[in-house]
Amino acid sequence: MADVLVALSPAASGLSPGVVAITLVAAVLHAVWNAVAHGIPDRLVGFALIGVAYTVIGGVTACVVGLPPASAWPFVLGSALLHVVYTLLLWASYQLGEFSQVYPVARGTAPWVVAVIEVVLGHDLPVIELVGVVVISLGLVSLALDGGRPSRSALPALAAAVATGFFIAGYTVVDAAAVSTTPVLVYATWMFLIQGPVMPLIAVVRRGRRLRTQTVPVLLAGLAGGVVSIAAYGLVLIAQTSGATAAVAALRETSIVIGAVIGTVFLGERFGRGRVIAAVVVAAGIVLVNL
Template sequence: MASFVVLLVLLSALMHASWNAFLHLSNDRVWLLGMFSVPYVIVSAIGACVLPLPDAASWPYIGASAVLELAYCFTLVRAYRSGDFGQIYPIARGLSPLLISAGALVFAHEALHAVAATGVVLVSLGIMSLAFRRGMRFSGESVPYALLTGLFIAVYSIVDGLGARAAGNALSYIMWVYLLWNVPQFLIVCKLRGGAAQMFTSKAAVARGMLAGVLALVAYCFVIEAFRFLPIAMVSALRELSSIFAVLIGWLFMKEQLTARRMIACALVTCGAVLIRL
């Protein structure tokens, strides 16, 4: 059973990298965000109707998380405008555990163990290698947005950790966050793209957009299921392999260069994130 659950988590990591690849490859990434929201709205609306309301103490967290998720999505779209997928994705994903660890040290006075401290160093080295050229100049105009994306991931992760505990029912909390994030996102995209009718003109494009949303939803469901059978730290660490999948997807399907430097940097980010999680 444990081996099957591990495979499930690895599949989740691949699916997460895959929906990001859909976003990166899209000719209109803002429009794709709108289609991405449709499965989320449907599932979360049903969940919000059938599940009990979260406790009152969790609603400030729900509102904050929805705003942060919305900002994260549009920042991610901007990051993918010009950066290589195999560069931007590892920076955004790798920065969040680094920032969460730093925040725990500064604000919660949680000292890092030697293993986690080693992970912080590895992630830092990997991100610096991906993000900067010689002379500490950004390696591409999209890198600052990738770093900002990582910041949003870290902040909403902390907010969700606190909010889910205050909600009384973690699944109810997630459903309301999804609903309050994706309804505005869909409406904003409709406004930007000329109305809801214009969103559904191409059946093939709509299918691709909704597939990206379904991949994201199912990937998270796999993770939730894995938490029932494996330690949370192990599941979180396995998910970090999505950065390796992203580099391979960029090489295989986007003709991005698979340089030794990029592979080493991505390996550093992944290994460091695993050590931080553990």
């Protein structure tokens, strides 16, 4: 437990400009790969191809970087397991609900949970940072609820999205503890390699021989989504070496604002006054986190 507390203790109350830049780039990439995953009509195939990219890139990189130290294996296995459940819940969320609603709920839930976990573990967040985390999360959730009170039919999707957010928070805390003692490249390599085969195996079991013909039309898009996902997460792990876990987690969630812009420009989705106000709230939270 002491090691976890040390890993979660920030070196400073704010984030350096370099960490902010890295995290924002990761946010853009995260929004892009999620848009790709949602944009593939057969989402099981889409997530399976992303898993193939994880497996191939992880396998090749593992041959170069070698095994992680023995002390890192609990973190690697724990994070991989949390990522598997997160992926299954995200897949379910996209099956049940609209991207513009479930993605913000999932991403907006995580900073709250991360902050609570840190407090429970004994880390006293600076008040201004805590306020920033809350403000960012409120802005993101307001984006999700922009269309008004959710209908009863939307509740299963929202429940899956909230559950997704809890697992995002879980692997965020595990990863923050791990990267303080393990090289980021080694850790990320094995985490992706272990979780990668799960969705492809599910797709093979569910689709059988049909999978090959269903995969061909979206092969490049799905594999590209996996590559972008790896890049996005690797940058987040680098940012987490700063120690400011809650601040990085909150700043990363600006990906939903970027996702809303992607939806407007490329998918023709609405970006009305309510979403503009919510985006401003998120921006205000970012300022508070970095004061």
